[in-house]
Amino acid sequence: MTSNSLLKLAALPLALLAVYPAQARKFEAVSERDGQLEVRTSDGSYLIKPYSAGIIETTFVPKGESADPASHAVVLAPAAVKTTLKQKAGAIEYATPGLSVTITKSPFRIAYAYKGKPLIAEKRGYVHVQDDPAAGSKDINKGEARELEAIEFALDKDEALYGAGSRAVGMNRRGHRFTLYNKANYGYGDRSELMGYTMPIALSSKMYAIHFDNPQTGYLDFDSRKDNSLTYEAIGGRKTYQVIAGDSWEDVIGNYTALTGRQPLPPRWAFGNFAMRFGYHNEKEARDTVNKFIADDIPLDAVVFDLYWFGKEVKGTMGNLAWDKDSFPNPEAMIADFKAKGVQTVVITEPFVVDTSKRWQEAVDKKVLGTDADGKPLAYDFFFGHTGLIDIFSPQGKRWFWDIYKGLRQQGVTGVWGDLGEPEVHPTALHHATGTADQVHNIYGHQWARLVAEGYRQDFPAERPFILMRAGYSGTQRYGIIPWSGDVDRGWGGLQSQPEIALQMGMQGVGYMHSDLGGFANPVLDNELYRRWLQYGVFQPIFRPHAQEEVPSEPVYREDQTKAMARAAIRLRYRLLPYNYTLGFDNNQRGLPLMRPMLYEEPGNAKVRAMSSTYLWGKDFLVTPVLKQGQTTAEVYFPARSAWFDFYTGERQAGGATRSVALSPDHVPVYVRAGAFIPMVNVVRTTRDYxxxxxxxxxxxxxxxxxxxxxxxxxxxxxxxxxxxxxxxxxxxxxxxxxxxxxxxxxxxxxxxxxxxxxxxxxxxxxxxxxxxxxxxxxxxxxxxxxxxxxxxxxxxxxxxxxxxxxxxxx
Known part of the structure; x- marks a missing residue:
């Protein structure tokens, strides 16, 4: 194929590309050195490197380019893996004790298998495609549809797909083309195609994962054209991916988190109950709320301050990042008083500095902000004011931001809440120290979490940081991120999407994904919804009601019956602390999610591939959230490998069937596996007393x-x-x-x-x-x-x- 015809091919709409034959890539030679295999072709080289028996990395380097060794995701050093290289007629097999790679010479093809079981193969491999101009994805310099670099794979016709980060589209995500561009979705309900935490990873019901090791913006296409293709597309960057496999789903996630890093165990108070709203305007409101939890005998471990801690108004104050002394005259004393009651203090921070804030000139003078093409601070409009964005990729930006966090920690603040970290508004024209906005957008939250984690490691090395953020990237879990699912609607649709989001993120290594319990957006008072969301919250990673202030999110301000049911849910959460904390340990040691899909229990059962209505909390609890208004019965699937006992009544259920169970207003259906040990303790008012x-x-x-x-x-x-x-x-x-x-x-x-x-x-x-x-x-x-x-x-x-x-x- 001539270069001219390749250009014509690239100019075609993406949907038409599948009708063209594979690019005529020709095999030229193969060599093995420095622990990797190099396969030279007519248009470049494949570098194939094993990390372990269950992880192999492949990089394509087009002719005229050089390999970029830097990864933002991978932290595992390749092990000295025993490999074999066999030359067969027309093919080469490069194998570890687990994964094997078969390179067919003509037509050129690379295929992967695990212990003899085929997993996935490149279809056309590396190609150039045109972006879809209807989606508004245009080159800002030329005003034309962007050219993207793609890697295309062939799928089996019946495999289910998971991954691509935080979304709500149904548990089996095959059939969607996902945008890889972290973006908040305010007030979403039961569906959301794009949210604040995207990741370039696909997982298959065939029990493998493929991770595309490049943070630049683009797309991950899960066979949207219905031609059995998995395609990764990006504006540029590395052409590197890792294939990860194992004998079980526990092995797959264990291998992936070994590759990208394991989550540190959070402080134990993170497993307790939070008092939080948007927001406490002054010290009296915060003190009254904490005291009301104590008076109402509802356990409490943290109080969280939204943006009123640094300003009286929502707009015009972002970037102050210091206590407003009119509203909080003595924050150190307030924080110390809370701590004496066993209650930690967490404050919100954002990476935006508006030009009306008290730190604007300081940020400009210290060259803290992202710039335009000429190196001048780039300011632009968004909801909170005319703003600049902290360049956390620059040494001066990191140092300036960390010094603020260090000062807060010295005042007694023990939790960092980083909001709007997609970043929420991130103009393409903005430049950072290490690249343009579109090149680094998806790792902004990742680098922000890293900044806090590494700051703690340097200045407070004995402490576990608490880092609540809504945006990240592959591997951000190693920095201790506690992510939440964004500004979900306070409605039944908002609740319905939460189990799927948390289960999917756990499969992708991010074990602490959780929701604003009760829902965040819109001033809706629905006590049944609130109760059911909190009852579900007992069995999700973090228990943290949060909402707009017009309708209180804290249980102490709800009517008596709802308060009593919320109290019961929170007290159960505290009784289960030994079990839940152990789940955190297993996540830290093995990467295991706290919430696990039924797929983990029955990987060979096609009926559970798309199931999120019932899930496992750890290994031994089976949970079915109540997700619909007025629901009186629930369909519960009981996995076949065990019998199950009703946690509340003791009633036995045989495994291997779906049954309709009657609902109680006091709790959601929860069952315990036969043969399980569940450690519990008496309720304590705060985990300090645990x-x-x-x-x-x-x-x-x-x-x-x-x-x-x-x-x-x-x-x-x-x-x-x-x-x-x-x-x-x-x-x-x-x-x-x-x-x-x-x-x-x-x-x-x-x-x-x-x-x-x-x-x-x-x-x-x-x-x-x-x-x-x-x-x-x-x-x-x-x-x-x-x-x-x-x-x-x-x-x-x-x-x-x-x-x-x-x-x-x-x-």
Missing amino acids: STKNLELHYWHDASVEAGAGKLYDDDGLTAGAYEQGKYELLRFTSKLRDKTLALRVASEIGKQYQRPERGIALTVHNIGAAPSSVRIDGKVAVFGWDEKTGQLTIDLPASEQASRSIDIAL
């Missing part, structure tokens, strides 16, 4: 379970890297059922720098059909209680220094 010294341990016995296991992770809840420093305890629980004997064991692994408490355990064994003939604790006959009505066996293990305990029950 202790596992007196532990409730629940075990769900079932005759179908011969062996069960669970665990509890504990540390001081504050120290960064506590596990790595040996400042932890890990309790492991096991069960074995042999003949008529149920043997339960508790074993304690103690870090070298940790002092475990003397611990008493109140053990409840569920689903015991008759009183046992005997119970022995550590070999000695023990007193027990058995309730014929509930089938619950209760056994008290008195406080002991013993690291291991045994309970033998003769059924």
Whole structure:
């Protein structure tokens, strides 16, 4: 094909490209050196590099270009992986013990397989395409549709696709062409094609992921043309992707988060309840709210200040980033008083400095802001005023912003809330130290989270930062981002989209995606919606009601019945702290999501591929949120590998079927896996008072379970890297059922720098059909209680220094 005909091909609408044959790429040679394979072709070179048996990276370098080694996503160093290179007739196979790459010479083709199972193959591979001018995507310099660089793959006709970041389009996202441009969607409901946290990653029901390692703006096309194609398109940048596979979904996410970084364990107070609204105008409002939580006996761990902390007005003050002393005359004393009550203080910050703010001239003089093409600060209009944008890619921008955060931390502020970090308005004409707006747009939030994380690591190395932000990129989880799903509508549609968003983001390595509980946008008073959203919130990663102030988001300001139900939900959240904190540990160590789709449980079941109505909270809870007004029954799918017990009534359900269950106004349907251990504690007013010294341990016995296991992770809840420093305890629980004997064991692994408490355990064994003939604790006959009505066996293990305990029950 001539260069002239290639230009004609590139000028065609994207939808027509599929009818043209693959580009005539010719194989020329292959060589292996420096731990990678180089395949030279007529138009460039493929560099194929294994990171592990489950991760392979491929980079295409067109002729005349050089490889760009810099990745914003990848932090894993390639391991010394054993590889084999086999030359066959017309093909070359390059293989690790897991992933293999087959290069067919003519017609040229690259295909990937895992342990012999085909995964995905390049279709046309690297090509140039024209953007769709109808979408308004034009080259600002030429006024024409942009030319994009694309990589195209062939899909199986029946595989489901997930990924592309935060969206709400249905769990199986195949059939959509997604814009890769972080953009807030104010007041969205049950659907949203584009939101504030996009990622260039696709995951398949065939149990692999493909990550396109380039942050520049573009598109990710999940077979929108219905021609079995997966296509990544970008305005420029690296032509690099990683194929990630494994034997289970846990392996796939484990490999991906090994590649891009694991989430640090947040401070334990992040698992508690937040007081938050838009916003507290003065110190009295904030103090009154915290005191009302205490008076109403509703646990509380943090109070969050929206933008009134630095200005009396919404508009014209952004960028002040200092306490308004009229409204908050002594912030240090207020923060100290909250801390004495076990309540942390979090404040909002934005990356915009409006020209009416007190810091505008300082930002200009210190060259903190993004610029125009001539290097002058670029200011433009948006909702909050005429503004500049902090250039967090420049050394002076990073230093200036971090100094503000450092000063706030020294005042006692323990949580960072970064808002509008897409950035919300980011003109194409804006230049940053490392590229144009469109080149760095999608990593602005990523770099912002990095700035805070690295600042803490340098100046407060013993502390775990809390970083609440709504925009990021692949790998931002390693900086400790706690993302939320943006300004969702306060309506049933807004609630309906939340499980999908959180489940999808967890699959993509971002385990703490959550929603403004109750909904944010529009002054809607719907107590049923509020109750159901908070009941769902017990089983999502962060429990944080937040909304516009016209209708209060805090439960203490709702009518009595709603307040009582909210209190019950929040108290359950605190009772589950040992289980939930352990989920955070598993996320930190293995990348496992806190919320897991049914696909994780039954990867081979096509019926669950698009399911988000029921999901797993950790490994052992099955949750079905109530998502429709006036709903009296819910359809619950019970996975086939286990029996399941109603968490509230104890009723047993066999696995492998969908059943209609009656709803209670007090809670959403929640079931526990047979054979599960669930550690719990008594309710505390704040996580500052949390202790596992007196532990409730629940075990769900079932005759179908011969062996069960669970665990509890504990540390001081504050120290960064506590596990790595040996400042932890890990309790492991096991069960074995042999003949008529149920043997339960508790074993304690103690870090070298940790002092475990003397611990008493109140053990409840569920689903015991008759009183046992005997119970022995550590070999000695023990007193027990058995309730014929509930089938619950209760056994008290008195406080002991013993690291291991045994309970033998003769059924």
